Amino acid sequence: MSIRKRVLPSCLIGLLATSIVHTWCVSALPAQETITNVHHTLSVEMIPAAHELVARDQIELEVNSQVTLATFTLAHTLHVESVVMRTHSVSGGQGGRDEVVPFTIVRPPETSAQRIVVSLPKDHGRKIALVLSYRGQINDPPREPRHLRFVTPSETAGHIGVEGVYLSGESQWYPDVIGSFSTYRVTAQIPQGWTVVASGSKEGETTSAGKTSSTWVVQDKSEAFTIVANKFVTTSREWKSPTGQRVELQTHFLPDNAGLVDEYLNATAQYLDAYVRILGDYPFDKFAVVENFFASGLGLPSFTLLGSGSIKRHYIQPYALGHEIVHSWIGNSVFNRDDHGNWVEGMTTYLANYYWHELVQDTAQAFEQRRMMLDGYNLYVRPETDYAVSQFLRKHDEKDNAIGYQKSAFVFHLLRQEIGDELFWRGLKIFVSSYRNRPADWQSIEEVFSRESSQDLRWFFEQWVGQPGAPRVSLRDVQARRVKAEGGKEAWRLTVQVEQAEKPFRMTIPIKVVMKESTDIKSIMLSLSQRSVAEFVLPDQPLRVELDPHAMVFRRLTRRQLPPMLNGYVTDPHKTVVRAFVDPASPLQQIVDRITDHELTESRRTTVVSLKENALPHDGSILVLAGADQRQAVQSVVQESCGDRITLGDQGFQVDGQAYDGPKMAVLFSCHRADVPGSLITVLYGVTSGAVEKVSRYLFYYGWHSYVIFQDGFVTKREVWPGLPDVKEVRIDATP
Ligand SMILES: [Zn+2]
Structure with a gap:
């Protein structure tokens, strides 16, 4: 994901005395209308042991001469000590005249930011420079993700601490003009031994008196400036694009993960090779993979911030590192409005x-x-x-x-x-x-x-x-008749009727036509009506037609058409957990406890029952937590829905005819319930209770497959059993 600024309400009329409402609202209009070309020359010292920062931001901007107030947002924990207007020397060099200007603080309720409203002198020019000196704490230790089965980044608005520093646009750690896109020159100071990684290019670094100071420049207008810091081990290598562009690839890992750097640098180079071809030149001059001190997967301008656990688990897949690298163009170069x-x-x-x-x-x-x-x-x-x-x-x-x-x-x-x-x-x-x-x-x-x-x-x-929604498309009627093709050769005319229930969509949908001797993919244009008909002349007798066999179109499917999987159980509004184990110390009990704990705050509750008399509840989806001690009872209730796909034994089990034996083996599998349309039976079975110990902790991460085989908690195989396809046999029209 990519991170965005926390957007504040743009006009807080109710909060202010009527006399200044008008000007307030003018200055709170989107920045491009009143305040433009914002440049920050910012120097910040971070003191991790005290959760503190001390900063001075010289903000150069252009503003209409009629505007009398300039408004900035800043985290409410930061205290502004002074605001000075610098005249004549906008470049920040010597010879400028400094004038202290008055400002007021507004604290809108329910936001974490204060507004610094600076009164501009009457005769100010179009280009002005304001210097804000401020200090305070940014101390919002990341909280663990709360969701049972959904990976979200830990929540923090920003943190300076001995475990690490994370200051993003959301932290409001520097005075910001709402809705602005700014350029930056930032000098960051941190205790020696720490490394800062920030947006933009690094211009230089010096160390003296126990402090390391580095300067970062962002020349392209961007949404926010992000700084992270930790006691990193840093490596880098150069990457060259086919067009000759040079980019520095870096890793900044904590010592524990330092052995993984080549894996990450190689993967980064591979993704850049591919995506510069699709998206054009890479928009920055470095790409850094940076280890974070809390769980995250964030794509930021010129770097990605990944939690330690993710890095350890080889987070280099397309949905992981690949995704964050694509954000360099999509989100961090082209912004979301x-x-x-x-x-x-x-x-x-x-x-x-x-x-x-x-x-x-x-x-x-x-x-x-x-x-x-x-x-x-x-x-x-x-x-x-x-x-x-x-x-x-x-x-x-x-x-x-x-x-x-x-x-x-x-x-x-x-x-x-x-x-x-x-x-x-x-x-x-x-x-x-x-x-x-x-x-x-x-x-x-x-x-x-x-x-x-x-x-x-x-x-x-x-x-x-x-518009919301998705089409509900189904095959209605499929028939064929023998015809004479050109040259007197025999051919078949196939007529396919497709129905759209509810609101029809305009779309093209592929069908697979299985003929006696061959198979072909055709497509049908659906019009904005309930029924569409298409005709095809085929060289061979058609036997069957299947709608969209390769999932090329977006549509509503019934639950029976979806593959059976744990997430089918999870999303069933009516569900029951069946305890099919005797040992109260079994790790399976943890799953029961976690489900009931998690649901304390929810109105909809899962029923928990024991497996008695080999009978299952008559409706809804079922999660059976099965210990070896109740194997036979479980086998008999599984049979009805899973058929021969699954055989549970006391030394192991068989799935799709393949045997998996040994005390460390476990399996999670799901089948559509035979007599309960749309509902599922999902079973977690371990040959021993040790075999499900690790799985029990992460059960809900395995929701997308029909079966997953575990050995000692590690996945050794996962497969999907397709849902019910939309197939129709071809009716032969033999009328003369
Ligand atoms: Zn993303």
Whole structure:
């Protein structure tokens, strides 16, 4: 993900005396209208042991001569000691005349920032320089992620402490003009032995009297300036693009992870090689992988900040490091327009998490990613609580993730199919270069792609981005009759009727036609009506037709059409945990405890029952926590839904005919319940209780597969059993 400034309400009329309301609101208008060309020359000393910073920020800006107030936001824990207006010498050199100017502090309720309202002298010129001296604590120790199964960064608005320093745009650690894009020159001082990593390029570093001071320059206008610091081990290497661009690749790891640097530098180089081809020159002159002292995956201008645990777990995958690197262009070079729908995460997810697999020609993984985008949306977004992609701002839960990341990413897949590869990739490159260092929104994307493809794409963006929902498409009738083709050869005419329930969508959907001798993929244009009919002349007798076999279109699927998996259980509003173990010290008991603890605050409760008389509850989804001591009883209740796929034994188990034996083996599997449509039975079974110890802690991270095999807590295999496909046998029309 990429981090954004915390946006404050733009006009706080109720808070102020009427006499200054008008000017207040004028100065609180979006910055580009009143205050422009903001440049910070900032010097900051960070004192980790005291959680403190001492800073002086010379802010140069341009302002209309009528404006009498300039407003800045700053964390409420920081105390402004003085504000001085520097005249004549805007460059900050010698010879300037300093004039103390009055300011007032406004503390809007329910925000973590104060507003510093500086009164400007009447005769101020267009270009002014204000110097704010301030100090105070930034001490918000990161809290652990709260969600049971959803990885969110730990929450902090910024922290200076002995465990590390993290100051982002959200920390409000320097005086900021709301909505501004600024340039920066920052000198940061920290105790010797610490290393600072910050936005922009490093100009120099000196150490004296036990303090290290480094200077950082950001010449392109950007949203925020971020600083992190720790006692890093630093390495670097140069990377050169095919066009000759040189970029310094760096790692800043804590000593424990220093052995992993080559893995990260190699992966970074590989991603840059691929993405400069797609997105154009890399926008910065360094890319650093920086270890964070709390759990995070953040893409910042010129670096990424990853938690220690992630780095240790080889976080170099496309959805991980690849995603953060793509944010260098998408989000950190082209910005998301404040207060507008967030398109940044969808585009980044498409290009990194998904498209990487196409790039390396891993067709199976690419399919798997499309499936997961569809499954995520279908499981976590119920039609009655769905919202449009254009309404997504940031994710708070799985539903936001399914809309703002997964569906949004799929929109780009649909767009690419709509206008074709060549125009899509050309449009993307043009979009990135023309919005460089500028904010963009969905409308900008629509404009660029409409122009490049010479098509009016209004309907497309309205349908997929502007409105919630997804089409419900199904095969209605499929029939064929023998015809005579040219030259008297025999052929078959296939007629396919496709139905759209509810609101119809304009789209093209592929079908797979299985014929006697061959198989072919065709596509059907669906019109804005409930029923569409397509005809094809085939060389061979068609037997079966399957709708969208490769998950190329975005649509609503029934729960029966989705693969069985733990997340199907998780998202079932009606669920029961079945305790099928006797030993009260079993790690399986921890799962029961965590589920009941987690739900203390929720209105909807999971029922917990014991497996009695080999009977299961009659409705809803079921999670069976199975110990070896109740193996036979579990086997008999599983049989009905899973059939022969699973056999549990006391030395091991069999899945799909493959045997897995040994005391350290465990399996998590899910099947659709035979007599309860839309519900699932999920079973966690360990040959011994030791085999499920580690799995029990992370059970809900394994939600996307039909079965996962563990050996001593490590995944050795995972597979998906497809859901029910939409297939119809071809009816032969033999009428003469
Ligand atoms: Zn992201």
